[in-house]
Amino acid sequence: MNRKKSRTLRLAPLLMAMAIAGAVAADGPIVATEASFQCITHMTPVRGFYVSNLLGHLDATLKAARSPDGAIYPPGSIVQLVPTEAMVKLRPGSSPVTRDWEFIELDVDAQGSTIRHRGYADVVNRFGGNCFGCHAAAQPQWDMICETTHGCAPVPLTRAMIEALQRSDPRCKPPNVLRPEDVEALKTLNAPPKS
Ligand code: HEC
Numbered sequence: 373m374n375r376k377k378s379r380t381l382r383l384a385p386l387l388m389a390m391a392i393a394g395a396v397a398a399d400g401p402i403v404a405t406e407a408s409f410q411c412i413t414h415m416t417p418v419r420g421f422y423v424s425n426l427l428g429h430l431d432a433t434l435k436a437a438r439s440p441d442g443a444i445y446p447p448g449s450i451v452q453l454v455p456t457e458a459m460v461k462l463r464p465g466s467s468p469v470t471r472d473w474e475f476i477e478l479d480v481d482a483q484g485s486t487i488r489h490r491g492y493a494d495v496v497n498r499f500g501g502n503c504f505g506c507h508a509a510a511q512p513q514w515d516m517i518c519e520t521t522h523g524c525a526p527v528p529l530t531r532a533m534i535e536a537l538q539r540s541d542p543r544c545k546p547p548n549v550l551r552p553e554d555v556e557a558l559k560t561l562n563a564p565p566k567s
Contacts, residue, residue, distance in 0.1 A: 402426060402448055404460045409478060409485040411544035412455045420534060421453045442513030451517065453534060455480045455541040457497060467492045473516055475503035482542050532557040
């Protein structure tokens with residue numbers, strides 16, 4: 373085996389891991405793929421939501437997320453509250469209107485994630501809500517992250533419902549054991565709307 377070939381072979385697992393993560397060259401555009409998304413409870417929890425970083429810069433994402441005064445999230449950050457909605461931070465200048473956030477709506481099942489919608493100011497979730505329409509209302513220091521106190525219109529979900537949706541993410545292997553309160557919250561979520 374010549375030298376060049378053996379180097380390529382040694383790099384192969386790394387290149388494959390990068391392709392799976394959806395990450396690209398250190399300074400190329402950031403393109404999340406369906407494989408970039410995973411069981412939400414395997415991401416890193418921050419208060420009520422979860423984060424990861426496509427470029428491997430989890431520490432920088434956590435630093436921004438944990439800053440008591442708010443911060444601009446670093447490129448590659450993925451933020452999720454529920455399994456089917458994600459925000460991905462792109463390179464500076466990629467989408468000035470959305471402060472370089474890409475909004476993504478996913479379908480999730482035991483096989484993984486399917487991207488239903490992706491984009492910037494025009495992505496609408498399955499309940500008819502425009503992601504940017506709500507998230508743009510966050511006070512500027514929070515970089516469009518809403519939580520419950522940053523100035524966005526609230527989501528119609530209780531904390532118990534959000535946790536139940538997180539814990540029942542069908543992509544988690546092994547599945548999370550649901551607590552009685554999760555089962556109750558899921559029943560309320562799945563009940564037909566009152567007329
Ligand atoms: C009705 C307004 C509204 C709409 C529409 C909406 N969100 Fe949110 N979103 C919120 C609020 C409020 C929170 C925080 C809720 C909480 O922590 O209890 C939130 C939380 C999040 C979070 C966790 C970080 C944060 O901001 O607290 C992400 C990621 C997210 N939403 C993505 C999306 C995406 C993607 C869409 C569209 C597919 C979307 N949202 C649509 C209001 C909205």
